[in-house]
Amino acid sequence: MAPTTLQTVWFLLIGVLLAGYSVLDGFDLGVGLFFPFLAKSEEDKQVLFRAIGPFWDGNEVWLLAGGGALFAAFPLAYATVFSGFYLALMIMLVSLIFRAVSLEFRGHDPKRSGFWERAFFIGSFLPAILFGLALGNILQGIPLNSDGEFTGNFFTLLRPFPLAVGLLGLSTFLLHGTAYALLKTEGGLKARAKRLAGRLWWMEAGLFLLGLFMSFLYLPWAKNKILAWPAAAIFLLSLAGLKAALAWNKDRPAFLMTSLSWLSLWGLAGAVLYPALIRGSDPVLSLTAANASSSPLTLRVMLIIALVGLPIVIASTAFLYKVFKGRVNPEKEGY
């Protein structure tokens, strides 16, 4: 059974929301990952936290919207993956909760600022790796029964390919966050971010090649997905572009390149997966855009909601970034 156009559109829209999450919340997640190593002083920390302060709240909504859209458009896939990956998702959830409050609490609870900083780091680290781990499992295929229920357990998830995807995700978050720091900081902090970006570039390239190599091993069928190839090529171009941008000290292009890395990775994942949303170890049992979706009416109603909502979201987001554009000035309050 092939997906209808409407089902395919929703497959793409879920991808857009998750890619939006990676590009936007991705950079503040990345800042959470490297700030313990990059910030040498309280002032450095202040600059980094203020650089993400006005944005991260709105950025996280992309995840909420992505989860909600998956629920509404593909409830059967949502049910399987959220109950099947129970412990992994719960750990991610608690991490995200901690992460959300930690930045706010750090300022209000200076006696325990160290604790809240660690919470912010761990709250960024665990989701950054778990997203990729979950996605890697969905790509490789998970044991499903004929009711579409996951029949494995937490340890089923810890296979080589998903772990590699998890690491690639972690590395991409880090690199993207570093590129954001280049855009928002100056002086010694920026110089350190630059050095870090240079080293991370090699890690990112290495992990991508590892993932690619492992996909030939574990996902041999994936090479027949035509659209996966241009997506992988765009990713490699974005890496090359990043290298050039770093060499020529172009901060904005560097950030655009890491954003493009995210988009092409999601394109790659979508191309490998489609039409499946969750691939079964036995592919016949896969949950696909065709067999896991809501009714055509719900998909149509949701499409109207998305077409009304997303332009408003994009316009408001653009407004917010315009208001808080430029580098953070450590001397002044605010920006």
Next chain:
Amino acid sequence: MDAVLLARLQFGFTAGFHFLFPPTTLGLTLIILILETLYLKSKLEPYKTLSSFLVKILGLVFVMGAATGITLEFAFGNNWSNYARVVGDVFGAPLAAEGILAFFLESIFLGVLVFGRPKVSPGLYWLSCFLVFFGSHLSGLWIIMANSWMQTPDGFKMEGGRALLTNFFRAALNHSTLVRFGHTIAAGWITGSLAAAAMAAWLILKNRSPQAAKLLLRTALGVFIIVSLLQLGLGHLHSVQVAQTQPEKMAAYEALWQTRPAAPFTVFGIPDPKSQKIHLQLAVPGMLSFLIHFDTSASVKGLNEFPPRERPPVLLPFLSYHLMILMGLVFIGLALWGLPLWIKKKAHASRVYLKLLLLAVPLPYLANELGWIGAEVGRQPWAVYRVLRTAEAASPVVPAGQILFTLILFGVVYLLIGIVGFSAILKIIKKGPEPAEAGAPN
């Protein structure tokens, strides 16, 4: 322990904790919008100072609400996967719409509120306040739509074991949506306005920024008085709707087992489900019939009309419903006491009244939780009324031990968040509005 019971406890705990924050947000955004409007018109600095003070508190409340809200959106897949499978076609849409149409708006413009005062013009700042106000109320509307559909489902058909949407508007604006929305928003306004009025009362009592505090008291108390009185009517309408559309829930609220004409309204009593009697009952004869049907002799359906396996429990709905009404009466009492003081602009001078406002702060929170407990426990044994039983909605693949583990995890984390968040808010209040300048906190 039974996995379904644990899943219910987990949803109850996480939703109950989350529900401390959104009502506060609703009320605070209203007060902030009023203050900013007054500031825009009068250009009087104190309005701006006060608004910035409340924005700091809103920032914390909002983050805690948002963080604990994600848990609930995930819960329908984590712990309630069969729920998602059976009714996701209808129920998922309002949740997704809440994210796409409302929550984005709130979160994005909250960034402007908290950090953007020096960066945008007063007009744009006001607009941002309005959009946060509008977004949070729209957010509430979508969530209430989803919840109301569980109570009085409409606009769908059952096909192949799944509820499929047939009419979006009938599903979204079902029999209980609007009246529940009115009642819940009013509850939020009472919560936030009383909290703000009590902050002002504390500042006045401690003689800190008394001039600004007086303005805040006047604004917040005005809202509190009006909405507390309004809630009497809204609550009544909601109860009538429940009696009409979920009669067994109303019967549980009133511990009414036998269908009878001239049904009494119990003012006090201890219901005993075994003997189907109310001990130590103090009741107004015919009052329940009057409230529901506007006729003291009309007949009201009792629980025994319904098959035993479709009856809600009695004790918890009865207690929570009656205690909630008691809270409502306390608010009306406070409002009536405050009304002449407010008119004469003397509320700030009555130390007794100011102290009462302080003491009353927890009560709206209690009332919100009680009203919610009554509504959701009174819906049992159904997850979706007469469509899907709660016991059949749980995730088949999640073992009880993992639900218990995550329940404990949430318990510890939320306790920590609650304590730190609450003390951070107290700290902001203690600092008071005056020294604070607009802009980034700390």
